[in-house]
Amino acid sequence: MSASSSESYEPNLTPILDMVFQLITFFMLVINFKGASMDLTLNLPVLGSARPLEYIGRHEPLTLNIDKEGIVKSRGATVDVDAFVASEARLLKLLLDAGGTKLVDGELPVPVVIRADKTVNFTSLLRIMRLCQAEGYRQIALSAMTREGK
Amino acid sequence: MRRRSRRHRRHKNSGEAVQLNMAAMLDMAFQLLAFFVLTFRPSAIEGHLQVHMPPPIPLTNVNSEAPPDESGESGETLSGLETLDLYVTSNQNGDVADLKVGTFPVVQGQLHPAAVRRLNEHLKSLFEIEGILFDRVQIHADGRLRYDELMKIVDVCTQQTLSDGKPMQRVNFMELGNPVGTDGGN
Numbered sequence: 001m002s003a004s005s006s007e008s009y010e011p012n013l014t015p016i017l018d019m020v021f022q023l024i025t026f027f028m029l030v031i032n033f034k035g036a037s038m039d040l041t042l043n044l045p046v047l048g049s050a051r052p053l054e055y056i057g058r059h060e061p062l063t064l065n066i067d068k069e070g071i072v073k074s075r076g077a078t079v080d081v082d083a084f085v086a087s088e089a090r091l092l093k094l095l096l097d098a099g100g101t102k103l104v105d106g107e108l109p110v111p112v113v114i115r116a117d118k119t120v121n122f123t124s125l126l127r128i129m130r131l132c133q134a135e136g137y138r139q140i141a142l143s144a145m146t147r148e149g150k
Numbered sequence: 151m152r153r154r155s156r157r158h159r160r161h162k163n164s165g166e167a168v169q170l171n172m173a174a175m176l177d178m179a180f181q182l183l184a185f186f187v188l189t190f191r192p193s194a195i196e197g198h199l200q201v202h203m204p205p206p207i208p209l210t211n212v213n214s215e216a217p218p219d220e221s222g223e224s225g226e227t228l229s230g231l232e233t234l235d236l237y238v239t240s241n242q243n244g245d246v247a248d249l250k251v252g253t254f255p256v257v258q259g260q261l262h263p264a265a266v267r268r269l270n271e272h273l274k275s276l277f278e279i280e281g282i283l284f285d286r287v288q289i290h291a292d293g294r295l296r297y298d299e300l301m302k303i304v305d306v307c308t309q310q311t312l313s314d315g316k317p318m319q320r321v322n323f324m325e326l327g328n329p330v331g332t333d334g335g336n
Contacts, residue, residue, distance in 0.1 A: 013172035020179040027186030040191070045298030049305055050197025105205060113198065118298035121244060122291045125300070126323050133203050141198035144301055 037075050038115065039065035045118040047144035055139075059095065059110045062088050062137065066116040070124040081128060089135035103136070111139035199304050201321040204286060232285040234276060238303060239326065244296035249303070251276065261302055270306045277310045277318070285312060286320035293325050 042065060055061060064081070065073040072081040092108055101109070112132045116125055129140060237250040249257035249269065256272050257265040277284060287307045291300060310318040 010169070013176055017172060017176055017179060020176065020183055024179060024182050024186060027183070027190055031186065031189065032191055038196075044196065045301045047197070047199070047301055047305055049309070050199060053198045054200065107205075111200070116297045118296060118301075119244070120297045121293060122240075122295040122297075122300060122323075123293035123325060125297055126291075126293075126325055129203065129323060133205075138203050138205070139200065140203055141200045142301060142304065143196055143198055146195050146197045 037063040039067070039073050039076070042067060042115055042117045043119070044115065044143055044145045046146075046148055048146060050144040050146050053111065053113065053141050055111050055141075057110060058099075059092060061111045061113050061141070062132075063113040063115065064128060066114065066120050066124065066128065068117040068119045070120060072128065082131060085128075085131050085135050085137075089137065093136070106136050107138045108136040109139075110137070111141045112137045113141045113143060115143040199301065199308055200319060201304065201308065202319045203322055204320050232283050233322075234273075234284045234287045236287060236289045236303065236307075237326065238289060238291040238295060238300075240292040240295040240299065242294070244294050244299060246295070246299050246303075247292075261299055266302055266306060269303070270309060273306060273310050277312070283313050285318075286322060287318065288322045288324060290324045290326050293327075 037060075053061065062085070063074060064085075067073065072079055072084070074084060089108060092110060093103070096103065096108075103109075114125070114128065132140065235252060237248075238246055239248045241247045246257060246261040246265075247259070248255065249261070249265075251269075251272055254272075256269050259265070261269075287310075289300070289303060289307070291303075304321060307321055308318055312318055
């Protein structure tokens with residue numbers, strides 16, 4: 001009797017492993033690496049006709065988050081927008097040059113995504129758009145939520 | 151027969167259930183799961199309005215008339231020949247107070263859905279006029295105008311179709327009351 005009670009009983013781990021792998025697969029498929037460049041605390045305007053960004057290129061779009069005080073953030077950090085846009089444009093020009101891409105009329109073939117809080121005033125927004133334009137960014141994508149709620 | 155039975159016996163012995171140690175695999179799987187759960191951020195239901203801000207064109211506008219005096223601008227704007235000018239003033243809260251296309255008042259008061267429809271119809275009628283080939287819109291807005299109000303106007307502009315059938319994407323922005331030379335001069 002004592003011999004039979006000392007036998008080790010192992011639970012069948014196969015179903016739990018199956019379930020865990022299913023969950024891992026789900027999270028791997030829905031993971032959003034681009035989310036890191038977005039400030040999800042911003043209250044974007046709602047516009048039903050807003051569409052996903054139509055851009056197919058090797059270089060990542062430049063994302064600028066503008067909060068209601070007009071402070072610009074990129075990749076989670078507050079930036080000096082003048083210096084930041086200038087350095088990003090300079091870097092992109094170097095990369096394009098190295099890749100043999102010629103600029104047409106000095107226009108950078110990469111869009112700038114402007115994610116501004118809906119209460120940001122036009123003066124703040126215009127200043128940033130003009131800055132991007134001066135550095136060669138002419139494609140501007142203005143972000144909005146396609147429906148209410150997050 | 152004997153050989154067969156030996157073989158069979160050997161096979162039977164080697165075919166005993168081999169139990170894998172699942173614990174290590176499960177540990178790793180849980181680690182991966184924890185990572186994905188902690189880094190999971192549901193993707194926002196986010197879209198964009200794409201505009202193309204063309205380089206400056208220092209030409210005198212002949213299609214759009216000079217803006218009215220109350221807009222705060224002088225009549226001498228520098229615009230492209232095919233530019234349609236919109237003048238937007240706002241109230242203290244940043245809402246649209248008045249919107250003119252050239253000198254024609256289209257919206258008085260807030261930009262309600264009905265006013266947006268009216269603006270859309272007006273722009274559509276202008277873009278359909280033969281002989282006048284607008285290829286860009288220039289929005290002259292009050293500095294207090296809120297981003298969400300501006301987006302409604304940009305949305306209407308980008309819904310228009312050019313004479314060649316392409317969507318209107320060339321939009322430029324200027325601030326009302328600012329001298330042209332200081333804010334880019336398009």
